[in-house]
Amino acid sequence: MSGARVGRVLALAAATSLALAACAGGGGAGGGDASTVKIGFMGDLTGEGSAIVIPPFNGAKMAIDEYNAKSPKVKIELVKYDSQGKSEQATSLIAQAINTDKITALIGPAFSGESKAIGGTLEESKIPSISPSATNFALADRGWKFWHRVVANDNDQGPKIAEFLHAAKSPKKVFVLSDEQEYSVGLAETVAKTFNQKGVQVETDKFSKDASDYSSTVTKVKSANPDLIFFGGYYAQAGRLLKALRDDNVNTLFATGDGSLDKQLISGAGEKAAEGAVIACPCNIPSSEASGASKTFFENYKKSAGTDPAIYSTEGYDAATAYIKAVEAGKTTSEDINTFLSTLSFEGVSKPIKFKPNGEPENNSIFVYKVQGGVVKLLGPSVSAKLEG
Missing domain, CATH: 3.40.50.2300 (Response regulator)
Structure with a gap:
């Protein structure tokens, strides 16, 4: 095969390769x-x-x-x-x-x-x-x-879980906690704001997401003697926080948001400590029923x-x-x-x-869950769920 012919064949092969790559991209x-x-x-x-x-x-x-x-x-x-x-x-x-x-x-x-x-x-x-x-x-x-x-979003989740808790427990004093993570701060702020608007006394505190010692936070909560504790954050921190609270005999109702909706909240806190914890989520998880x-x-x-x-x-x-x-x-x-x-x-x-023009979903329902018998159970939509006990 001559050099010119080889060149034409190689050029054709290269062109074919490029065409195939374009089609597959x-x-x-x-x-x-x-x-x-x-x-x-x-x-x-x-x-x-x-x-x-x-x-x-x-x-x-x-x-x-x-x-x-x-x-x-x-x-x-x-x-x-x-x-x-x-x-x-x-x-x-x-x-x-x-x-x-x-x-x-x-x-x-x-x-x-x-x-x-x-x-x-x-x-x-x-x-x-x-x-x-x-x-x-x-x-x-x-x-x-x-x-x-x-x-x-948390402007839907925060107010709706606060309204649910207010209707269910009529707290006079609430302690709202967060760590420094974007999600945690945002959710905690909306919950605190909603309780304030309802005339509830609110105290707040923030700790590091990598904290290993929660004693300072627990001392503040215990001193405040609130009717309800809310933590805006993820299950890793929520489990450790809840364990520390219960270990120091702070047995006040503990509530949190979607970032803590996982069985690791229970394993992190311990089944006894996690019992009765309330969790909100803009999600409805299908069950076997x-x-x-x-x-x-x-x-x-x-x-x-x-x-x-x-x-x-x-x-x-x-x-x-x-x-x-x-x-x-x-x-x-x-x-x-x-x-x-x-x-x-x-x-x-x-x-x-x-989707709305700003990318938000049109539907914004919030659901309430509770830890019962070592498992997380759905109570229902926040507007109709009942909190027993």
């Missing part, structure tokens, strides 16, 4: 036809908050696996990014996700602090995101057009993940489904998907899914 922000769309999932998958994040990841994976099993024209690839809930780690990972992996969209970040840290980068890169679990209310006030969530779509989800999730649904399993599924519906409608670029999300409306497993 993800939609990306730039656009073009795609045979595969890459969607990232970011959150704490191995750190101390992973019990809140693995369930929505499993839900998202289940939705995408179900979609890909239908052999669609455009498949979806789910790419994991384990931020461990750390803002600095999320910042590094999103650069990789956008510049190297060329994701088209993101499910997450799971937590509020990391959502705040990378929201601007997602906005500048025009990458749509849907968080299944970040609840800090201020995230919706940044003017981001590519940011969304399928969960009610569920019916209809919730029952179907429960059975399919258990088969897919090998465990029962947990906090934000359904929200992860619905976030993924929102993107699936966009791809099914022929939207494979980041900007086209984002535009599609503004018109989206469907009956999700967690709730009806529809």
Whole structure:
């Protein structure tokens, strides 16, 4: 074969290779036809908050696996990014996700602090995101057009759990605690504000999320002798705090928010100490007694993940489904998907899914749970749940 002919063959092969690569690539922000769309999932998958994040990841994976099993024209690839809930780690990972992996969209970040840290980068890169679990209310006030969530924020959760507790227990004095994490501070502030508005005396305190000694906080709470204690934060800190309170014979009703809705609250505090703790969540976790779509989800999730649904399993599924519906409608670029999300409306497993112009969900129901007999049990929606004892 002559040198000229070899050159022509190599040139043809190179052109073919480039064409195939273009066809196989993800939609990306730039656009073009795609045979595969890459969607990232970011959150704490191995750190101390992973019990809140693995369930929505499993839900998202289940939705995408179900979609890909239908052999669609455009498949979806789910790419994991384990931020461990750390803002600095999320910042590094999103650069990789956008510049190297060329994701088209993101499910997450799971937590509020990391959502705040990378929201601007997602906005500048025009990458749509849907968080299944970040609840800090201020995230919706940044003017981001590519940011969304399928969960009610703390301006919904905080007042509604405070109103529920006020109606159930009529406390005259409440002690509200937080650590320095974005989510914790935001939720604690909204709860304290609501109790204040109802004429309840409120005292507050804040401690480090990495604290190992809670004696100072416990002393302050004990001295205040409140009728109710509320902690805005995650189960890792809530478990240790609750144990310290009970060890010092502070047996006041303990309430907390969605970040503590996991069995590790019980294992962290001890079953006896955790008994009676009240937990709020903008999530309705399907149980084995569920019916209809919730029952179907429960059975399919258990088969897919090998465990029962947990906090934000359904929200992860619905976030993924929102993107699936966009791809099914022929939207494979980041900007086209984002535009599609503004018109989206469907009956999700967690709730009806529809986004407001600022990315907030239209539906903002809050549910109340209680630790009873060593397990977390649903009492019902905050507007109708009853707190016995």
